[in-house]
Amino acid sequence: MHIEPSFRKRYHKALSDTAMLKAVKNGTGRLRGQRATAIEAVGAERWMEFRNRAEAIRMHVIQHLDQYLEQLIDNVLKKGGHVCLAKTGEEAVQYISELAKKKNAKSILKSKSMVSEEIHLNPALEKQGCKVIESDLGEWIIQLAGETPSHIIAPAMHKNRFQVADLFNAVSDEKIPTEIADLCGFARKYLREKFLGIDIGITGCNFALADSGAITLCTNEGNARIISALSPTLVTIMGMERILPGLEELTVMLSLLARSATGQKLTVYNTLSTGVRKAEELDGPQEFHLVIVDNGRSKQLGTKYEKILNCIRCGSCLNACPVYRNIGGHAYGWVYPGPIGAVLSPLYQGMDKYGELAYATTLCGACTFACPVKIPLHDMLYALRNDKVELEKKGELAEDIAYKGWSATFASMSRYRFSIRMARRFQFPLVKAEKIAFGPPPISDWLKHRDMPALPNKFFHEIWPEMNKDRKE
Amino acid sequence: MKASLFVTCIADMMYADVGKSVVQVLRRNGVELDFPEGQTCCGQPAFSSGYYKETAIVAKKMIEVFENSEKVVIPSGSCAAMIHHGYPILFENDPKWKKRAEEFVAKTYEFSQFIVDILGITDVGATFSKKVTYHSSCHMSRILGVEEQPKILLKNVKGIDFIDLPFAYDCCGFGGTFSMKMADISAAIVEEKVDNIISTGAEVLAGSDLTCLMNIGGRLSRRGVPIKVMHLAQVLDQGGGKNAY
Ligand code: SF4
Numbered sequence: 001m002h003i004e005p006s007f008r009k010r011y012h013k014a015l016s017d018t019a020m021l022k023a024v025k026n027g028t029g030r031l032r033g034q035r036a037t038a039i040e041a042v043g044a045e046r047w048m049e050f051r052n053r054a055e056a057i058r059m060h061v062i063q064h065l066d067q068y069l070e071q072l073i074d075n076v077l078k079k080g081g082h083v084c085l086a087k088t089g090e091e092a093v094q095y096i097s098e099l100a101k102k103k104n105a106k107s108i109l110k111s112k113s114m115v116s117e118e119i120h121l122n123p124a125l126e127k128q129g130c131k132v133i134e135s136d137l138g139e140w141i142i143q144l145a146g147e148t149p150s151h152i153i154a155p156a157m158h159k160n161r162f163q164v165a166d167l168f169n170a171v172s173d174e175k176i177p178t179e180i181a182d183l184c185g186f187a188r189k190y191l192r193e194k195f196l197g198i199d200i201g202i203t204g205c206n207f208a209l210a211d212s213g214a215i216t217l218c219t220n221e222g223n224a225r226i227i228s229a230l231s232p233t234l235v236t237i238m239g240m241e242r243i244l245p246g247l248e249e250l251t252v253m254l255s256l257l258a259r260s261a262t263g264q265k266l267t268v269y270n271t272l273s274t275g276v277r278k279a280e281e282l283d284g285p286q287e288f289h290l291v292i293v294d295n296g297r298s299k300q301l302g303t304k305y306e307k308i309l310n311c312i313r314c315g316s317c318l319n320a321c322p323v324y325r326n327i328g329g330h331a332y333g334w335v336y337p338g339p340i341g342a343v344l345s346p347l348y349q350g351m352d353k354y355g356e357l358a359y360a361t362t363l364c365g366a367c368t369f370a371c372p373v374k375i376p377l378h379d380m381l382y383a384l385r386n387d388k389v390e391l392e393k394k395g396e397l398a399e400d401i402a403y404k405g406w407s408a409t410f411a412s413m414s415r416y417r418f419s420i421r422m423a424r425r426f427q428f429p430l431v432k433a434e435k436i437a438f439g440p441p442p443i444s445d446w447l448k449h450r451d452m453p454a455l456p457n458k459f460f461h462e463i464w465p466e467m468n469k470d471r472k473e
Numbered sequence: 474m475k476a477s478l479f480v481t482c483i484a485d486m487m488y489a490d491v492g493k494s495v496v497q498v499l500r501r502n503g504v505e506l507d508f509p510e511g512q513t514c515c516g517q518p519a520f521s522s523g524y525y526k527e528t529a530i531v532a533k534k535m536i537e538v539f540e541n542s543e544k545v546v547i548p549s550g551s552c553a554a555m556i557h558h559g560y561p562i563l564f565e566n567d568p569k570w571k572k573r574a575e576e577f578v579a580k581t582y583e584f585s586q587f588i589v590d591i592l593g594i595t596d597v598g599a600t601f602s603k604k605v606t607y608h609s610s611c612h613m614s615r616i617l618g619v620e621e622q623p624k625i626l627l628k629n630v631k632g633i634d635f636i637d638l639p640f641a642y643d644c645c646g647f648g649g650t651f652s653m654k655m656a657d658i659s660a661a662i663v664e665e666k667v668d669n670i671i672s673t674g675a676e677v678l679a680g681s682d683l684t685c686l687m688n689i690g691g692r693l694s695r696r697g698v699p700i701k702v703m704h705l706a707q708v709l710d711q712g713g714g715k716n717a718y
Contacts, residue, residue, distance in 0.1 A: 030573050135565075225686055322644045326661040358653065362648025362662070363521055364611035385523030403519045407527035410482070411534050416513040419517035420486045435694065445656030450663070450691030453487055460485040467496055 027157035034263025058310035074211030079275025090118030105199035111224035113204030150329030201231025205238035234285035296348030317367035339367035358384035477542035494710035550613020553583035602632035602713030606675035611680035
C-alpha cells in the first residue's frame with residue numbers, strides 16, 4: 001500500500017472516507033463500551049490497583065531488561081530453540097528470509113504480529129517466492145485488500161461487512177452473503193484448508209516468560225495456537241520489550257490486557273508454548289526460532305520516554321482518542337496508530353518523518369487515563385513537541401517567530417494591553433453582528449467550521465476599575 | 474477570605490462578562506478580591522506547542538505578579554491545570570524558580586474548586602430556571618482532577634433542570650493550537666460534541682473553560698443551533714440578588 005508522506009494529505013483523505021469513519025466509530029465505540037463495563041464490574045478502585053501493579057511489573061522488567069532478555073534467551077536455547085536478536089528490522093527480515101530459503105518454504109502461515117508489519121516481513125518473503133497467508137480474520141481481510149492494519153487489536157476495524165464480502169468474493173467461486181456469520185464461516189472454511197501443508201508458521205508474541213522461555217499468545221480465534229501446534233518450523237517474532245518474569249506476572253497482565261482491549265475477563269485462547277516438540281509429544285514444532293526485534297526500542301532505555309516500552313498493545317488509547325476516532329488508523333502513516341503511534345512513530349522512525357504526529361492530538365489526556373499500564377502518553381506528546389522545537393530546532397519558522405513575539409508581548413502587561421487594543425481596533429473588517437466568520441491564517445481554517453466572537457468593546461481590565469468605583473460609593 | 478483573581482487572557486480580552494460574573498459570585502459569597510496588576514496569561518499556548526523557553530519567560534512574570542497573594546482564583550480549568558501541572562515541568566531544572574512555582578501552585582485554585590473546597594460553599598444562592606447541561610473539560614477533569622465541584626454547584630442552583638451530557642468527558646476538539654493547525658479534524662470532533670449536546674434538549678451548555686466553550690459555541694453558532702453557551706460563573710451569577718460591586 002502506498003503511504004502518502006504528508007500527514008495533512010493522509011488525514012484529509014481519511015476525513016472524506018465516510019464508510020471508513022463510520023466503521024471506525026462503531027468499532028471503537030463498541031470496544032470502549034465493553035471496556036467501561038468490564039471496569040465497572042471490577043470497581044474503579046480495584047481497577048486502579050490493577051493498573052498500579054501492572055505498571056510496577058512493566059517498569060521492573062524494563063529497568064532490568066538486559067537481565068530478563070538473557071534469562072529468556074538461555075531458556076529458549078535450553079529447550080531446543082534458536083534465537084535471533086535483531087538490532088534492526090532488516091536483520092530480522094533477513095534471518096527469517098534465509099530460514100525460509102533453507103527450508104525451501106513455499107507456504108507460510110502467519111498469525112498476529114504487529115512487529116512483522118513493522119519490519120515489512122510479508123513483502124520480503126513474497127519476493128522470494130513464498131506464499132504468505134494471514135490466518136486471523138482481521139489480518140486476512142486487510143491482506144486481501146492490500147492494506148495495513150488500522151487498529152492494534154482489530155486490524156480491519158475500518159471495513160464494513162459489505163466491503164469484506166466484496167474482498168471474499170474475489171477469492172471465492174460462490175457468492176458470499178454479507179451476514180457476519182456467513183462471512184466468518186467462509187473465512188474459517190477457506191483458511192482451515194491452508195493449515196495443512198504449512199512449511200513455516202509465524203506468530204507474534206504477547207508476552208515471553210523469562211523464567212521458562214514460554215511464549216504467550218492471546219487470541220480469540222485460536223488460529224495462532226493451531227499454527228504453533230502444526231508448523232514443522234515455527235518462528236515467533238517479538239518486540240524486545242515484551243517480556244515478563246514468569247507466570248505470576250503473566251496472570252496480572254492477561255486479565256488487564258483482555259479487559260482493556262475488548263472488555264473480556266480473559267481472551268478466549270491463552271496459549272503458552274515452549275521450545276520444540278519432545279519425543280513423547282504429539283504436536284508442536286520440530287524447529288523453533290525466536291526473533292527478538294529491537295528496531296529502535298533500546299534507544300528509549302534510560303530516556304524520558306522509557307515508559308513507552310511498558311506498552312502491552314491493548315489498543316485502549318486508540319479507542320479513547322478523539323483524533324483516532326475521527327481519522328482512523330491509516331492516517332498515522334506507520335504501523336502503530338493513535339496516541340501510542342503518535343509517540344512510537346517519531347521515537348522509532350525519527351522525528352523528521354513522524355514528528356508531526358506529536359501535534360495530532362488535542363492533549364486531552366484520555367489516552368493516559370485509558371492506558372492499563374499508566375504510560376503518561378499525553379505528557380510524552382508535550383515532551384516530543386518540546387524536543388522538536390528546542391532540541392532539533394525544527395519548529396516551523398512562522399511559529400518560532402510567533403512565540404518569540406508572544407513571550408515578548410505577554411511578559412509585559414502594557415505591551416499585552418496595547419496589542420489587544422490594536423487587535424480590537426483593526427478587527428472591524430472581519431466583524432459582523434459581533435461575530436467573526438472568516439479571516440486570514442492562522443484562523444482561516446478554524447473559521448471554516450465555526451464562528452469566533454469579536455473582541456468586545458470593553459476588556460475585563462477596563463471594567464474592573466468601574467466595579468470597584470461603584471463599590472466604594 | 475481574601476483572594477486574587479487571575480482572570481486569564483481569554484476572559485480578559487474576549488469574555489469580560491465572565492470575569493464580571495466571577496467577581497460578583499465571589500464577592501456575594503464573602504470573598505475580598507483583588508486583581509493584581511501585571512497579569513496576562515498562564516502560558517498555555519506556547520507550552521503546549523513545545524516552546525518551553527518562551528513559556529518560562531511569561532510564567533516567571535505571573536509567579537511574580539501573584540507572589541503576595543494569599544489565594545489565587547482562576548475561572549479556567551485548563552489554565553489552573555497549566556499552573557499545577559505545567560509549571561513544575563517548566564522549572565524542573567531551576568531549583569529557585571521551581572520552589573517559587575510550587576508556592577504559586579499551592580495557593581492556586583480553579584473557580585469552582587475554590588468555592589467548594591476552600592470556601593466550603595455548595596450553594597451560592599443563584600436562581601436559574603433553565604434546562605442546563607455541562608461539558609467537563611479535559612484538563613480540568615483529568616489533569617487538575619476537578620470533576621464534581623462544578624456539578625455540585627450547578628445542581629444546587631434554584632430552579633435549574635440539570636441534564637447529564639452523554640460522553641461529557643470526551644474532548645471537544647479544541648486542544649489549543651490543534652484547533653487551528655488541524656482545524657478539520659478538530660471540526661469533526663466538535664461536531665460529535667455538538668450532536669451530544671443537542672441530544673440532551675438543553676437550553677444552556679455550561680462549562681468551566683472558555684476556550685472549549687468558544688470552540689463549541691462557535692460550532693453551535695455556525696450550525697444555527699439556539700443553545701446558549703455560558704461559563705459556570707455566569708450561571709451561578711443568575712438571580713443572585715443585586716450586583717455585589
Ligand atoms: S499505550 Fe497503553 S493503552 Fe495504548 S496500546 Fe499501549 S498499553 Fe494499551
